Amino acid sequence: xxxxxxxxxxxxxxxxxxxxxxxxxxxxxxxxxxxxxxxxxxxxxxxxxxxxxxxxxxxxxxxxxx
Amino acid sequence: xxxxxxxxxxxxxxxxxxxxxxxxxxxxxxxxxxxxxxxxxxxxxxxxxxxxxxxxxxxxxxxxxxxxxxxxxxxxxxxxxxxxxxxxxxxxxxxxxxxxxxxxxxxxxxxxxxxxxxxxxxxxxxxxxxxxxxxxxxxxxxxxxxxxxxxxxxxxxxxxxxxxxxxxxxxxxxxxxxxxxxxxxxxxxxxxxxxxxxxxxxxxxxxxxxxxxxxxxxxxxxxxxxxxxxxxxxxxxxxxxxxxxxxxxxxxxxxxxxxxxxxxxxxxxxxxxxxxxxxxxxxxxxxxxxxxxxxxxxxxxxxxxxxxxxxxxxxxxxxxxxxxxxxxxxxxxxxxxxxxxxxxxxxxxxxxxxxxxxxxxxxxxxxxxxxxxxxxxxxxxxxxxxxxxxxxxxxxxxxxxxxxxxxx
Numbered sequence: 001x002x003x004x005x006x007x008x009x010x011x012x013x014x015x016x017x018x019x020x021x022x023x024x025x026x027x028x029x030x031x032x033x034x035x036x037x038x039x040x041x042x043x044x045x046x047x048x049x050x051x052x053x054x055x056x057x058x059x060x061x062x063x064x065x066x
Numbered sequence: 067x068x069x070x071x072x073x074x075x076x077x078x079x080x081x082x083x084x085x086x087x088x089x090x091x092x093x094x095x096x097x098x099x100x101x102x103x104x105x106x107x108x109x110x111x112x113x114x115x116x117x118x119x120x121x122x123x124x125x126x127x128x129x130x131x132x133x134x135x136x137x138x139x140x141x142x143x144x145x146x147x148x149x150x151x152x153x154x155x156x157x158x159x160x161x162x163x164x165x166x167x168x169x170x171x172x173x174x175x176x177x178x179x180x181x182x183x184x185x186x187x188x189x190x191x192x193x194x195x196x197x198x199x200x201x202x203x204x205x206x207x208x209x210x211x212x213x214x215x216x217x218x219x220x221x222x223x224x225x226x227x228x229x230x231x232x233x234x235x236x237x238x239x240x241x242x243x244x245x246x247x248x249x250x251x252x253x254x255x256x257x258x259x260x261x262x263x264x265x266x267x268x269x270x271x272x273x274x275x276x277x278x279x280x281x282x283x284x285x286x287x288x289x290x291x292x293x294x295x296x297x298x299x300x301x302x303x304x305x306x307x308x309x310x311x312x313x314x315x316x317x318x319x320x321x322x323x324x325x326x327x328x329x330x331x332x333x334x335x336x337x338x339x340x341x342x343x344x345x346x347x348x349x350x351x352x353x354x355x356x357x358x359x360x361x362x363x364x365x366x367x368x369x370x371x372x373x374x375x376x377x378x379x380x381x382x383x384x385x386x387x388x389x390x391x392x393x394x395x396x397x398x399x400x401x402x403x404x405x406x407x408x409x410x411x412x413x414x415x416x417x418x419x420x421x422x423x424x425x426x427x428x429x430x431x432x433x434x435x436x437x438x439x440x441x442x443x444x445x446x447x448x449x450x451x452x453x454x455x456x457x458x459x460x461x462x463x464x465x466x467x468x469x470x471x472x473x474x
Contacts, residue, residue: 014438028441047089051088057108057360
């Protein structure tokens with residue numbers, strides 16, 4: 001089963017903790033807003049991507065299990 | 067392992083609990099928190115927008131209700147831990163209970179250093195939601211606020227209060243805001259910013275005393291100036307909450323001393339996260355304590371892992387990261403800053419710049435204002451101990467292509 005990562009672009013403050021945690025899933029654009037590089041999270045990646053999402057200081061990211 | 071007890075429900079404690087559950091822990095989690103609040107809240111907003119927004123703790127929840135429920139912990143708010151018996155593996159609570167644990171995580175944080183000029187009406191510190199509630203009544207247009215201390219808290223409150231129309235003066239014996247962390251030259255960039263935004267700045271000057279004159283406060287500066295104020299904020303640093311561990315046998319030295327994997331020295335099954343943790347680097351380079359949100363969150367994740375997978379326990383090797391919001395500047399600080407060897411890229415007058423700190427050859431840290439691309443590059447360079455000149459060249463090239471002022 002695949003999980004999906006979602007971003008609240010309005011909440012994002014550009015702290016980039018997510019990029020440090022999983023740079024293959026998250027980037028930050030020139031305005032300091034998160035960019036999702038991919039949204040489907042296979043089981044093997046779940047812990048790492050979930051941890052990266054939870055490192056967001058404003059809870060702008062969420063990994064939703066399918 | 068059946069019961070893990072966590073002391074402290076701020077970011078370190080809550081993220082540890084969350085990490086334990088997501089890591090598969092199916093035993094009991096008990097979280098003890100001395101503050102009597104309805105749910106865990108986040109502290110960084112307290113010196114920023116929350117200070118002048120409607121008084122609703124729900125707006126600054128640390129995690130949402132759904133995630134909180136998923137942790138499935140017993141939350142004991144309004145109960146202080148008063149002692150620890152590591153041999154018996156019991157936490158002592160103020161109500162007399164001896165709470166047994168299989169593993170304990172200490173996340174008791176720090177508190178604001180108290181005012182040397184007395185307490186009482188109009189004299190504030192800022193650390194907790196209750197402190198913020200007390201201070202917000204002073205932040206009315208036209209009121210006069212004196213802030214003692216130009217560190218991050220003082221500088222943030224100055225910006226927040228100024229935006230609310232408050233007449234603000236910052237006083238600090240240091241030459242510039244945040245200069246202890248950023249160095250004097252870089253601090254002066256922020257000094258100019260505060261002055262340009264209409265804050266009166268009295269740096270290089272201490273406070274000799276504070277007297278009450280009727281309903282007002284008179285702040286006497288060491289250069290002889292007297293400033294009349296309606297309120298005083300004392301932002302002179304934090305003190306770790308470790309007194310309750312007296313007699314426990316834990317090693318306390320401005321923080322609870324742990325090994326590189328954040329396990330308390332001399333106490334099996336006791337881990338430490340957040341402001342209160344002083345960990346020894348595994349490379350033998352000494353010990354460090356950090357007071358950053360991201361450090362607490364990272365340490366929490368590490369401790370959850372080390373509790374669940376002791377055979378694959380990891381050492382804490384951070385790239386320090388802290389942010390600050392002041393006026394329209396989003397300030398981000400990475401790695402170890404403050405060395406005299408720093409190079410400025412970009413123009414503060416255009417509200418976008420970076421400062422790269424080095425030990426000569428290698429990047430040690432950076433300060434970035436309103437520049438997301440530079441933040442990412444700097445975080446990578448610090449983590450990799452990259453070449454300082456290469457980072458400076460790269461950032462200089464980027465900003466040459468996109469020099470336009472940023473509106474945030």
